[in-house]
Structure formats: structure tokens, C-alpha cells
Amino acid sequence: MRITTFLIAISSALTSTSTAFAHGPQGHGSAAGSAHHASAVREQKDWGIAGEASAVRRTITVRMTDDMKFAPATITVTEGETLRIRAVNAGQVLHEIVLGTQAELDAHAELMRKHPNMEHDEPYMAHVEAGQRGDIVWQFNRPGTFAFACLIPGHYEAGMRGTITVRPR
Template sequence: MTFKTRRSLLALPLALPFALALPRAFAHGEQHGKAAGPVVKEQKPWGIAGEPARARRTVDIRMSDDMKMVPNHLEVREGETLRIRAINAGNVLHEIVIGTGDELRAHAEMMKKFPKMEHDEPYMAHVAAGQQGEIVWTFNRPGNFEFACLIAGHFEAGMRGTIRVTPKA
């Protein structure tokens, strides 16, 4: 065994996790869904992942192939944990992603460049045709936020809505 071969074999355990992660990182399609395991709770400007047991209200958002989301506006009270049930009434994959307008626009641009990219965050629901998914989110920051389908072309076609989070007092 040469030094070069030995060095390559030693590097294999370090490179293997990255190589195995590549197909998942760049595959956006019917395999979307919540990963098994605990939800990572990361504070975002629009809130944090919520506990399902704390959701006192459920809002159904219907997504269709005419690139509409109904309703396209939500009113939420600061501190409220909301269950958003995303219902795909269309024949193609749709998704709902919550965020700021700037973040959603940037993500939509990235989706144009990498349309098969897979992502799975607690503020996203990816829903196959005829199926439904959900987001449980605690809106712990007041402000104006948005939700949208960021699949290439859907955002640009107007598949989005707004969320107004009013202060507690």
C-alpha cells in the first residue's frame, strides 16, 4: 500500500458523511416531508416552532394549481401557537414556507437555480398532490410576515399570502 493510497483511505471516513448528504441536499421533489426525530427550535424573526399541544386554533390553507392560496391573509396574536394545515387541491407539488418578504424572495431565487433542492424546516410544509401537511408555529414576535410556495415559478405566479401578528397589549 502506498502512502497516497493510505492517505485516501484515512480521508474516507471524513468524506463519507458529506457524500451521503449531497443527494438529500439537492433533491427537491415528492420525497418532502417532516424528518423523523425532534423538531429543531430556532428563533426566527417571525417566531419559533410550536408545540402541537399548545395550538388552540387551526387554519386550513388551500393550495391549487391556479397558483392561489386561500385564504391569503392570516391575523395572529403575538404569542399564539397556530396549526396551519396546508391542503394541496392541485395536481402538482406545492409548499408553504413562512418568513419575511426578503427571506422568501431570496429563497425563491435560490429555488430557480436549484429546483430539486430539498429542505425541511419546521416553518415549511411540502405537500404532494391531493395530500395535506401542517406547520405548528408560535408567532412570538409582532410584525408583518408572509407565506408562499417557493417551488420554481409558483412564487412568481403569485402563490403567496401575508401574516399580520398583532402585539399582545
């Protein structure tokens, strides 16, 4: 009886965690890179909040390439705008796009260097396999200058970064 109770407790603890640790195609949405944050909790961040697809009025396609560049590398939005950022991986290796403040991205990049197989799946990021695409739907509800980057070790250090300017209404 005690062993059964113990196994149930362990099983429950393992299935209730929300952090995963493997940086690869598993856990990053479908092979086509479709939106995979449908059940994501909407949490206010300094750079905005997860948006509702029904509120999107504009889609910006951002190409990611193996020369460690984003195109475009600058995006301008108006405060309150909900934007679909369509990340297209035109390269031969996995790339990602992660939105945040420069300080948040620097800290996350350091963590990725220490734990390169760490999986993370938040509504402000998209992990995209070679030749695929992924979407981020984000409401930019705070003005300021924010950043986006590929935090895969080596990519960030090679300059795979961009900026987002959110103009006040």
C-alpha cells in the same frame, strides 16, 4: 489503512451534512404529508419559532391550488400564539408553503430559480404532493406582518403568496 481512513472521513462528512438538494417527494415527510420536523432544531426567526404541538389551540387550513392561489391568503394571529397551519394541496402538482419575511422569501425564491431541484426541509415550511396535506406548527412570538408563499419556480412568480399579521398582545 490510509484508504480506509479516507473512506471513513468521506462517509462521515457526507452523512453529517444537513442540506439536501432535490425538490420532490423524497425527504419531505410521508406520502400523507404528516409533520416531518419532529427532530428540527428550534431556531428563533424574525417571524417566530418552531412550535410545540401540545401548545396548539387553533388550526387554520390553507388550501393550495393549481391556479397558484392560497385560500385563505391572509391569516391573523396574536403574538405568542402557537398555530397549526394545515396545508391541503387541492391541485395536481407539488405545492409548498413557506413562512418568512418578504425579504427572506424573495431571496429564497431567487435561489429556487437558480437551483430548482434544491430540497429544503425546515419547520417553517411544508411540501405537499397533489391530493395530500402537510402541517406547520409555528409559534408567532413577534408582532408584525410576515408572508407565506409557494417558492417552487413559477408558482411564486404567478402570485402564490399570502400574508400573516401578528397582532401584539
